[in-house]
Amino acid sequence: MQKLHELPRIADLAAFVGIVDDGGFAESARRRGVSASTLSRSVTRLEEQLKVTLLRRTTRSIEITPEGAAVLAAAREILDRSEALQEIATSGQAPAGPLRVNAPVPYVLHVLAPRLAEFRAKYPDIQLSIDMTDTLVDLIGSHADVAIRLGQLPDSDMLHRHLGRAAWKLVASPDYLDRKGWPKTPADLAQLEQVRFAAPDHINTLRFAGLPTPVTVPPAVTASNGEAVRQMVLGGLGIARFSDFMIADDIEAGRLVELFPGQLDVSPLNISALYLTRVSGLRRLGVFLDWIRTISRG
Structure with a gap:
């Protein structure tokens, strides 16, 4: 049985885990603000103590060995328990x-x-x-x-x-509705244009309580970023459906108006x-x- 004073150091285990997670010595050294040689010495020390090869190293990459994978799992658990012990030891202090x-x-x-x-x-x-x-x-x-x-x-x-x-809320800018017409029923939305999300596509589907099928609105433009969609709607390009936290301030300030409140047939996010x-x-x-x-x- 390995003597207590010969057990791996926490710092060496942390270095090994970091190298694997970061995909290599150079990136891990950069993230941690240490030299790659320092990390290399930690791994070498672990390999000598445990008498196994943990990593196969080339000039461009690393490959973890089966023995290294087993040590990695144990090292993660040890590090988690070590942090938990530190939390207990400082339980009377503010979280840090x-x-x-x-x-x-x-x-x-x-x-x-x-x-x-x-x-x-x-x-x-x-x-x-x-x-x-x-x-x-x-x-x-x-x-x-x-x-x-x-x-x-x-x-x-x-x-x-x-x-x-x-x-979820369906909104448009007042200026856009003044130009294109304020819809009186959900079916009237088909006369407007929609700013669409590239993904996920289901956000673009407009179902309303009491209607058997979604209302199809012609697309004005499609964007892959939610903030871009929001800015386009604010700029008067069309209507769009957003989670309420994205546009609550805009509605309160009058920059956007909600269309058919409470009538969208969609589960909350x-x-x-x-x-x-x-x-x-x-x-x-x-x-x-x-x-x-x-x-x-x-």
Whole structure:
């Protein structure tokens, strides 16, 4: 049995995990602000202690060995438990440390960004890093602690928490309606134009309570970014359907008007958080999820 003082160092395990997650020594060194040779020494030390080859290294890439994959799984668990112990040891102190968040662009711009000062004031020792992508991400590959996702979640082993729901609203600018005509019934929408989302296409479908089929509206333009669609609608290009958090301020300010309130036949948009580390073992993640639920609840 390996003696206690001969067990791998936490720093070496963290270096090994980081190299695998970052896809190589150079990128991992860049992210961590250390030299590639320092990381190489950590891996060599691990291999000598464990008497296995963890990585096959070439000048361009790395390949993890079967033994390395087994060590990787154990290393992740050890690092999680180590962080949990640190949290316990500092339980009387305010939550602190880095927290990496991945979220869709519209959610960051319209929900998170306007309220983050509140979170920072309450938890000044948590260092937030926010990355914006609209697709489901690999939390390990993207170096994210938590991902905020909109819509139905795919089947997954990841931990998740329901944060709230967002209603859908069909809107247009008053100037556009003054030019094209204000619709009196949903069927009148066919005389207007629609600014469409490139994906997902279902956002462009306009179903109304009491109508057997969707209302088809001619396209004005299609865009692959929700913020671009919003700006085009604000600019008077046509109508579009948005989650309410994207256009609530625009409606309140009179820049947009809602068409046929309460008549859209569509389920609210689920807002969820996905994460890998149990909340009980990472206090900064727990307080962030509790806070974000209060601003996302619907």
